[in-house]
Amino acid sequence: MVAQAEDVIPQRSPLMAFMARWLLTTNHKEIGTLYLWLSFTLFFIGGAMAMVIRLELFQPGIQFAEPLFYNQMVTMHGLIMVFGVVMPGFVGLANWQIPLMIGAPDMAMPRLNNFSFWILPFAFTLLLSSLFMEGGAPNFGWTFYAPLSTTYGPPSTDFFIIGVHMMGISSVLGAINVIVTIFNLRTPGMTLMKMPLFVWTWLITAFLLIMVMPVLAGVVTMMLTDRHFDTSFFSAAGGGDPLMFQHVFWFFGHPEVYILILPGFGIASQIIPTFARKRLFGYHSMVFASAAIAFLSFIVWGHHMFTAGMPVWVELSFMYATMLIAVPTGVKVFNWVATMWRGSMTFETPMLFALGFVILFTIGGFSGLMLALVPADFQYHDTFFVVAHFHYVLYPGAIFGTMAAVYYWIPKWTGNMYDERLGKIHFWTAVIAVNLTFFPMHFTGLAGMPRRIVDYSLQFADFNMVSSVGAALLGMTQVLFLYIVIKTIRGGAKASTRVWEGADGLEWTVPSPAPHHTFETPPAFPPIMDENESTSLNE
Amino acid sequence: MNEAAPRYYVPHSSPWPIIGSTALFVTAFGAASFIHQSTEKVAAEGSFGQPIFFTGLALIAFMMFGWFSIVIKESIRGMNSGLLDRTYRMGMAWFILSEVMFFGAFFGALFYARIVSVPWLAGASNNLETHVLLWPDFADTWPLFMTPGGDATEAMEAWGLPFINTVILVSSSLTVTFAHWALRKNSRLPLVIWLATTVVLGATFLALQVVEYIHAYTELGLSMGAGIYGSTFFMLTGFHGAHVTMGTIMLTVMLLRCLSGHFSSENHFAFEAVTWYWHFVDVVWLFLFTFVYWF
Amino acid sequence: MISMSNGLRNCLTLAFLASFSTLTFAVEFDLREGVTDMSQRIQDLHHLSLAVCVVVGIVVFGAMFYSIVAHRRSRHPKPADFHESLLVEIVWTTVPILILVGMAIPATTTLLEIEDNSDPDLTILITASQWKWHYQYLEADIGFYSNMTTPTAQINNLEPKGENYLLEVDNPLVLPTNKKVRFLTTSNDVIHSWWVPDFAVKQDAIPGFINEAWARLDQPGLFRGQCAELCGKDHAYMPVVVEVRLEAEFDKWIDDQRLAKELSSGQAVADRNKTWTMAELMPIGEQVFLTHCATCHESTGVGQGVTYPALAGGEIPNGPLEVHIDLVMNGKGGTEMQSWAPQLSDRELAAVITYERNAWGNSTNDVVQPKTIYATR
Numbered sequence A: 001m002v003a004q005a006e007d008v009i010p011q012r013s014p015l016m017a018f019m020a021r022w023l024l025t026t027n028h029k030e031i032g033t034l035y036l037w038l039s040f041t042l043f044f045i046g047g048a049m050a051m052v053i054r055l056e057l058f059q060p061g062i063q064f065a066e067p068l069f070y071n072q073m074v075t076m077h078g079l080i081m082v083f084g085v086v087m088p089g090f091v092g093l094a095n096w097q098i099p100l101m102i103g104a105p106d107m108a109m110p111r112l113n114n115f116s117f118w119i120l121p122f123a124f125t126l127l128l129s130s131l132f133m134e135g136g137a138p139n140f141g142w143t144f145y146a147p148l149s150t151t152y153g154p155p156s157t158d159f160f161i162i163g164v165h166m167m168g169i170s171s172v173l174g175a176i177n178v179i180v181t182i183f184n185l186r187t188p189g190m191t192l193m194k195m196p197l198f199v200w201t202w203l204i205t206a207f208l209l210i211m212v213m214p215v216l217a218g219v220v221t222m223m224l225t226d227r228h229f230d231t232s233f234f235s236a237a238g239g240g241d242p243l244m245f246q247h248v249f250w251f252f253g254h255p256e257v258y259i260l261i262l263p264g265f266g267i268a269s270q271i272i273p274t275f276a277r278k279r280l281f282g283y284h285s286m287v288f289a290s291a292a293i294a295f296l297s298f299i300v301w302g303h304h305m306f307t308a309g310m311p312v313w314v315e316l317s318f319m320y321a322t323m324l325i326a327v328p329t330g331v332k333v334f335n336w337v338a339t340m341w342r343g344s345m346t347f348e349t350p351m352l353f354a355l356g357f358v359i360l361f362t363i364g365g366f367s368g369l370m371l372a373l374v375p376a377d378f379q380y381h382d383t384f385f386v387v388a389h390f391h392y393v394l395y396p397g398a399i400f401g402t403m404a405a406v407y408y409w410i411p412k413w414t415g416n417m418y419d420e421r422l423g424k425i426h427f428w429t430a431v432i433a434v435n436l437t438f439f440p441m442h443f444t445g446l447a448g449m450p451r452r453i454v455d456y457s458l459q460f461a462d463f464n465m466v467s468s469v470g471a472a473l474l475g476m477t478q479v480l481f482l483y484i485v486i487k488t489i490r491g492g493a494k495a496s497t498r499v500w501e502g503a504d505g506l507e508w509t510v511p512s513p514a515p516h517h518t519f520e521t522p523p524a525f526p527p528i529m530d531e532n533e534s535t536s537l538n539e
Numbered sequence B: 001m002n003e004a005a006p007r008y009y010v011p012h013s014s015p016w017p018i019i020g021s022t023a024l025f026v027t028a029f030g031a032a033s034f035i036h037q038s039t040e041k042v043a044a045e046g047s048f049g050q051p052i053f054f055t056g057l058a059l060i061a062f063m064m065f066g067w068f069s070i071v072i073k074e075s076i077r078g079m080n081s082g083l084l085d086r087t088y089r090m091g092m093a094w095f096i097l098s099e100v101m102f103f104g105a106f107f108g109a110l111f112y113a114r115i116v117s118v119p120w121l122a123g124a125s126n127n128l129e130t131h132v133l134l135w136p137d138f139a140d141t142w143p144l145f146m147t148p149g150g151d152a153t154e155a156m157e158a159w160g161l162p163f164i165n166t167v168i169l170v171s172s173s174l175t176v177t178f179a180h181w182a183l184r185k186n187s188r189l190p191l192v193i194w195l196a197t198t199v200v201l202g203a204t205f206l207a208l209q210v211v212e213y214i215h216a217y218t219e220l221g222l223s224m225g226a227g228i229y230g231s232t233f234f235m236l237t238g239f240h241g242a243h244v245t246m247g248t249i250m251l252t253v254m255l256l257r258c259l260s261g262h263f264s265s266e267n268h269f270a271f272e273a274v275t276w277y278w279h280f281v282d283v284v285w286l287f288l289f290t291f292v293y294w295f
Numbered sequence C: 001m002i003s004m005s006n007g008l009r010n011c012l013t014l015a016f017l018a019s020f021s022t023l024t025f026a027v028e029f030d031l032r033e034g035v036t037d038m039s040q041r042i043q044d045l046h047h048l049s050l051a052v053c054v055v056v057g058i059v060v061f062g063a064m065f066y067s068i069v070a071h072r073r074s075r076h077p078k079p080a081d082f083h084e085s086l087l088v089e090i091v092w093t094t095v096p097i098l099i100l101v102g103m104a105i106p107a108t109t110t111l112l113e114i115e116d117n118s119d120p121d122l123t124i125l126i127t128a129s130q131w132k133w134h135y136q137y138l139e140a141d142i143g144f145y146s147n148m149t150t151p152t153a154q155i156n157n158l159e160p161k162g163e164n165y166l167l168e169v170d171n172p173l174v175l176p177t178n179k180k181v182r183f184l185t186t187s188n189d190v191i192h193s194w195w196v197p198d199f200a201v202k203q204d205a206i207p208g209f210i211n212e213a214w215a216r217l218d219q220p221g222l223f224r225g226q227c228a229e230l231c232g233k234d235h236a237y238m239p240v241v242v243e244v245r246l247e248a249e250f251d252k253w254i255d256d257q258r259l260a261k262e263l264s265s266g267q268a269v270a271d272r273n274k275t276w277t278m279a280e281l282m283p284i285g286e287q288v289f290l291t292h293c294a295t296c297h298e299s300t301g302v303g304q305g306v307t308y309p310a311l312a313g314g315e316i317p318n319g320p321l322e323v324h325i326d327l328v329m330n331g332k333g334g335t336e337m338q339s340w341a342p343q344l345s346d347r348e349l350a351a352v353i354t355y356e357r358n359a360w361g362n363s364t365n366d367v368v369q370p371k372t373i374y375a376t377r
Ligand code: HEA
Pocket: A143, A257, A258, A260, A261, A303, A304, A322, A323, A325, A326, A327, A329, A330, A331, A333, A361, A362, A363, A364, A365, A366, A367, A368, A369, A371, A372, A373, A377, A380, A381, A382, A386, A389, A390, A393, A394, A397, A398, C052, C053, C056, C060, C096, C097, C099, C100
């Protein structure tokens, strides 16, 4: 396997060789690494913007950020976190893991894979450069409602629109690649209903991406023509409607939030059985639940628009559909608990993050359910209660999920074990910090603090201060994580092939680190796991 | 295929993707600057956007040419195992689905305007006060002859040019199928004739579309600024026209490749992909004809 | 945690304590009860759904923590072997559905009542614009603007903040008790959202469309809320204040407003008939400018980047007078520069234009008379 020569690169200087390797690569592992680093870099940038937000909200009054600049920070923070951190992070994991988990030699279209990746750094350069343009960066929120973003948008909006187009191209091509890989390159014997759940959830995610990213592209295209070519999609005087923008946007937007969580569900479904040393409970219902969530996600978008003046029967339909999502999601949560039940659990860092994911995501799901009740949403909508909701599903959801995955698979990627002690410190500080930051937002929201405001009245001051302190702590934990990752890449205890005692699946049959090329011939399935082989560290 | 080769062909590192993403970036940056600079507020900044945009387009063409030529080489060398062929087929099918959704957004806008926003502005559903207080003179019609803001337009007649165009596009879908049959039977001459006919039909369609636009702007007062009717009309037909243009270019390339004997009766996926695309464009047109022009 | 280094722990403790030392914790944890029947029913709904979530949470997390404690490897070395059960899958699909139905019923009935906008006693047309509200009493033909009055000095931490910091306006909306008041919301520019938490009314104001909501108030009082939809730069500075008066007092207030309207038209005639001097107009103009224009153009007239043009040395304030008057009165469509003719009196317009043409180094020496403005209207 290892005998295969490296891709032939003519003799060049080390720098050129380095550039050539990363710019021209078609290897899924290298591309996965690129995605993960891009995501991590943008996490620091988007996080730094969150720090500006929290610094400004530390006390009432204008401290550091002028109102217009504050709005730019909120907008860019939301956009970067959603499109630049969580999505590329998950794609990076998919690149690394899907071929390893289904026994494929690579992604189905390796060149396209590289293309999908390299679009992104350019797209974000375009987006970030708008911060330095005359009139500043986009300042209309990550939901860019018309007409604030059309008629009233800053000049840089055009660059934002084109940037979104580029991200869309990247995501759609990436998703096509994932789907085709999964359908075509599974090792013989691995039927669809035997695929690991991470692969299943990614398959569904990729389907969602193909369905909704083009719609996002459509809505920004209409923005562009409204801004420059005189059309009136979003203007009543011409017979259009600003609400139409919201409908089209949220038709994309709601499936998008499940794009941001489904791979996380998959990760939890890989990790929990491993450390409970017990098979995943209810595999089939897990698959059906994911599919049901994906289906329902197309018919609930109106729950973001309850105060926008839709007819009452429309509001009711959206409310019922939204509430229904709690059922398949609940099935997932219950299945995870049942997997742990009477297992034999140990709590290494990946398991800790997975458990943190399940608990805190569920709390975010609960507040989502409360938001779904239309009359109650009249009070919650556009307050910090919503901000609390989505940070609970996004931070301890999507981000904890990604971090759990990194701890779980990094021994396979680098061949080294991470520092377990630091990993635990990371987890516990992160859990405390996340709750300190985001839990008080429920209270400020209920007390009536609108979101996206640069300055607030005095009764909200105390909880905001707590949030800001929590956010500073949360910022520090990211630096710790960076340190842990670099330390692991540099060295550490050598990881064995199976790495985790309870681990099951094809990725644990290749050596650690996984060689440049794996599975050039289809591996046997189901894999034969080496029972004695593991470097589990815990008691 | 070589016995010892891995079961799946994994290409070596390639310069084309990075060239492609750079090209896309240049095009995107150029397009944004171009559009941005055409507004009066910043017109003074000059217009480097336009040349950058066209440079980008040229780069994209260069990339496509280079990238596809290696794929073609691989295909001719027989490296496309059955599996890779399936990969390309599936990839193309999912790509077309994404295009369907792209059109879906614009059709969604059309239906929204017809079913929701225009009736609401005229007082339907829970918007009686909208009509009474804001737009008392506005009447709900489709096509929208008079916008709430008072811009007048005339509607495009369905049974003139648009109908002729429908006939043209449907026949082109047939001719391309004939070409495909000919290719499967390995009969070169009918293949080339039918394919060339398809290209000509596509080009004719486009030419008529231009005539129609000129007619709309100069005689009907139907422009992009003519309210939501004009907006959806030009967005849908224009976006479709862009696809026909792409399709015609691709068909032309296929014609050239047929002339240089690239395809065999079994191995001609590129050709099929283009026919799928062409049929897709045709089906979209039928929806367009029905909902934009006819009803 | 056990192994956390001392330094880190000290840091954390310090940060934690520091954050609490300044707190008073006179804080609210619950959704506001509000003062209308609907707001109270919404609070009940909130309590119900919260209770459901807490109970479900206790059950789920309880099972999980039990398992974490009891089924860890040190206690339970050999894992069990089950991994499927159709029965429990069915149970935990149906039970949540039943719970959800239980929540959906009160939500539906409440919603149906909230959305019943029929038979109002009084209708207010609320028109939002960046960043102020206009209230029009449709039956009484009275209307006025409502602007935030919190001084910039408080916002910039130069003065201590007042009790109602950011939640105070010059002209509150005045409403009567015991009437079904219908609110029609719309907007002149971008989307805003009119929100008074104590009424549980939050309705988006969408340009070109009118949305409806209503409230019935039982007791007099002063209620404060805010714009709840991002609407640009000063979204945080768009408070809503509603003053509820007893019915009789309200009727009197309406009469007073009518009278004031007539008086002010008398005042306008007087303004028109007088010839004003530069010295009289400049201070008025400065005042108007600081109240209405300075958020965008800055008090020194330097503007903000390309978005808000500089008026000091600006082309229009130093150019032909008619163009300047026209721009200020009618605004510029599709930009934040709105039309000021409906918002300011002849005297105020004359004063502010005079001020712009003669302040910050602009020296056209033009003195605009209210009668010129009147003639242009
Ligand atoms: C990862 C992203 C993610 C996820 C998974 C979710 C999940 C859900 N969301 Fe959330 N949501 C967002 C991201 C996400 N959301 C974002 C980003 C916004 C704001 C956008 C913006 O305006 O900027 C938002 C806003 C938002 C709103 C609009 C609020 C407003 O603006 O007024 C609503 C309203 O219905 C909502 C509802 C829900 C519901 C019902 C779920 C459900 O899927 C949750 C289901 C899960 C559970 C319920 C918990 C587990 C279940 C059980 C244990 C079973 C038993 C439980 C019961 C029977 C009670 N979300």
